[in-house]
Amino acid sequence: MGKKKNEIVSVRTKTETILDVTSFVSSAVPWIGSPVSNVLSGISFGRKLNRVCEVLEGLTVDLQDFKSQVSEEYVKTDEFEELLEKTLRMVAEERDEEKRRIYRAFLTDSVKFPNESYNEQLRFLRTLEELQSEHILIIRALIEKPQATNILFGSPAQTLSRRLPEIPRDRIEELVSQLNDLRITNLTTLRVTMPGRGAENLRHFITAYGQRFVKFILRD
16 A cells, blocks of 8 residues: 555656646546546646646645445536645745645545535635644644653643743744634633643643644644
């Protein structure tokens, strides 16, 4: 299986045109080839096509050995095609590699688990579009495993500053406020002093909605 996926990834250097991408996806995962072809034929990505290729090839790897009649029917719907088009347009504009990886994971889950409402999927895309690389660093710091500490009292702000020494304290507070606005976190007590263990365990400040981003960020 690893060999097969390596062979798929090796095609990366050959996918130079929309026709190449469509042919590649259709040959590897035939049942998703049609919506991919429809979307790519209707829009032009120009110089940004490489980013789209990267995500589509990753999606193909993710779905290579996946079988589901429900998913095969879902990818034939207008709803999925519109979702695919919106996502690939965002991918084309996205310079951050990790965010493109999240877009890939989002598409993979959309195909494998086609149960979430279309409006909720659009909400996720809008939120992801707002995320900056620094926001993702904050999320990673929040889910970091608590360390044994002799500190009797501390605050979430102190913990985040220790985990992210490269980001100034005031910038961390600004980023957390933005994540709160996006409903990814609910951390309004940044400077509140609490027992050392409480200040170290920050994962519970991520909302139920935010857990979806965590799942994608942690995915290899």
